[in-house]
Amino acid sequence: MSDNEGRGAPSTEPLSVVNFEDVSFGYGEDRVLESVSFEILQGDFAAIIGPNGGGKTTILKLILGLLIPDEGRIRLFDSPSEEARKRVGYVPQYTLFDPLFPATVEDVVLMGRLGAKSRLGFFRREDRRIAASALKTVGLEGLEKRPFPALSGGQRQRVLIARALASEADLLILDEPTSNVDRTAEKEIYTLLGSLKGEKTILLVSHDTAVVSNLADTILCINRTLARHPGCELTGEDLGKLYGDDMKLVLHDIHNEASAASAKEDSTC
Numbered sequence: 001m002s003d004n005e006g007r008g009a010p011s012t013e014p015l016s017v018v019n020f021e022d023v024s025f026g027y028g029e030d031r032v033l034e035s036v037s038f039e040i041l042q043g044d045f046a047a048i049i050g051p052n053g054g055g056k057t058t059i060l061k062l063i064l065g066l067l068i069p070d071e072g073r074i075r076l077f078d079s080p081s082e083e084a085r086k087r088v089g090y091v092p093q094y095t096l097f098d099p100l101f102p103a104t105v106e107d108v109v110l111m112g113r114l115g116a117k118s119r120l121g122f123f124r125r126e127d128r129r130i131a132a133s134a135l136k137t138v139g140l141e142g143l144e145k146r147p148f149p150a151l152s153g154g155q156r157q158r159v160l161i162a163r164a165l166a167s168e169a170d171l172l173i174l175d176e177p178t179s180n181v182d183r184t185a186e187k188e189i190y191t192l193l194g195s196l197k198g199e200k201t202i203l204l205v206s207h208d209t210a211v212v213s214n215l216a217d218t219i220l221c222i223n224r225t226l227a228r229h230p231g232c233e234l235t236g237e238d239l240g241k242l243y244g245d246d247m248k249l250v251l252h253d254i255h256n257e258a259s260a261a262s263a264k265e266d267s268t269c
């Protein structure tokens, strides 16, 4: 699928999905974000990278209207965040899970349909069809009745992505979706995100600079202030500025390992 699919006809201006204008924010006296401006358009795959404490999660909370900026303006789908956040599917970081949590895979995916079910409070056949389709998209069809806690960490993350897809959200936000999964699961998740590119507007927070530079159209490097890069143009110098000079960039391109390796082999900042 091409990058432009999902953005409408070429003559139509792509819609603004997230727009930050000179946003500053602090939890107290200290500023966490300083005059941050960026825009994500419909169909974009944007990624936020940056060091621990750089302000990535704060940006997500501001987008969702859970925090209010001290200065500047935030628009979500050209509306105030509180009005538009139901159009966002949020995939949290992996968290420890109660092994006795009594939900099946289907139950978890159907949570994405909670806003859509019938007035009597039942899921409709259509809700179940959409949930099944979302599970198929993430490659987990057939596991509907499996207890959610019995899945591997990577499978659970894919179920949470299916839940976001089932909500038919217009923007998918994923906060470090591979932070606690093994390498194989990580690769599967990034392959899945690559397959959604162009179909959904995606905002990914990740520490994996190599994957991000291969997947994203736009990379937002945040460390209190913002530097913005088109995808694939992230240089060792950029990363050195962002993370400091000790960082070793680990490469593992999911789509084209050979070309990524030749382009960026052994990049060290």
Ligand SMILES: Nc1ncnc2c1ncn2[C@@H]1O[C@H](COP(=O)(O)OP(=O)(O)OP(=O)(O)O)[C@@H](O)[C@H]1O
Pocket: 027, 028, 032, 050, 051, 052, 053, 054, 055, 056, 057, 058, 059
């Ligand atoms: N509720 C809070 N109250 C006070 N300070 C906070 C709060 N939440 C975050 N901070 C501080 O704000 C800064 C930015 O935090 P944030 O969670 O946005 O960073 P991050 O880039 O997501 O980090 P990480 O990669 O470690 O998740 C950090 O210094 C953090 O300690």
